[in-house]
Amino acid sequence: MSERSGIPGEGLVKGLAVTLKTMTRRSTTQQYPDVAPELPPRSRGVIALLAENCTVCMLCARECPDWCIYIDSHKEEVAVPGAARPRQRNVLDKFDIDFSLCMYCGICVEVCPFDALYWSPEFEYAEYDIKDLLHDKDHLGEWMATVPPPPAHDRNGEPAKEEATAARKAAAPSSSAARPTVVRPEPGPAPDGGTPA
Numbered sequence: 001m002s003e004r005s006g007i008p009g010e011g012l013v014k015g016l017a018v019t020l021k022t023m024t025r026r027s028t029t030q031q032y033p034d035v036a037p038e039l040p041p042r043s044r045g046v047i048a049l050l051a052e053n054c055t056v057c058m059l060c061a062r063e064c065p066d067w068c069i070y071i072d073s074h075k076e077e078v079a080v081p082g083a084a085r086p087r088q089r090n091v092l093d094k095f096d097i098d099f100s101l102c103m104y105c106g107i108c109v110e111v112c113p114f115d116a117l118y119w120s121p122e123f124e125y126a127e128y129d130i131k132d133l134l135h136d137k138d139h140l141g142e143w144m145a146t147v148p149p150p151p152a153h154d155r156n157g158e159p160a161k162e163e164a165t166a167a168r169k170a171a172a173p174s175s176s177a178a179r180p181t182v183v184r185p186e187p188g189p190a191p192d193g194g195t196p197a
């Protein structure tokens with residue numbers, strides 16, 4: 001027969017101690033939906049589209065692991081004064097995201113080279129019909145109003161590359177003055193003891 005360790009009732013006392021400690025601690029339960037939760041500003045709630053920035057490069061749709069971005073476009077000719085031929089540009093016709101498939105990985109937002117996609121912390125868009133979770137271009141555009149402004153730059157952080165380049169250019173003297181001076185060594189005596197060339 002194995003010997004039991006500890007004082008009888010020790011477990012009960014420990015359990016009651018935990019209960020008492022928890023009872024006196026301040027509750028952190030949030031009374032949603034009566035009280036809106038305080039979410040971090042960069043929370044991944046819904047994806048917003050700034051359609052003017054989209055060049056229909058298709059990078060987001062190609063990288064989306066869930067294949068839940070649907071894009072359609074057509075080409076349009078733009079006459080350029082002085083140019084021999086008109087230019088062509090893509091016009092966005094359709095940009096849908098199916099949030100019933102999206103896994104909120106954020107890859108589309110990260111890969112967009114033209115800052116056309118943003119995270120909004122808005123999350124209250126549950127639907128009774130799953131089909132309504134497909135947000136079209138206009139619906140995605142409406143979410144832009146809920147995108148928080150970008151956080152302020154860290155004063156101790158590195159400046160943005162563009163800012164650093166602009167500051168370097170502004171600080172640099174004119175191109176001729178900026179050319180480095182080549183210092184050549186003084187010619188030494190010729191090996192035959194004559195005058196150096």
Ligand code: SF4
Pocket residue numbers: 063064065066067068069097101102103104105106107108109
């Ligand atoms: S967050 Fe991820 S899964 Fe959702 S649309 Fe973007 S890439 Fe696709």
Ligand code: SF4
Pocket residue numbers: 053054055056057058059060061071111112113114115116117
């Ligand atoms: S990656 Fe950006 S620019 Fe390219 S199609 Fe997607 S949203 Fe448009």
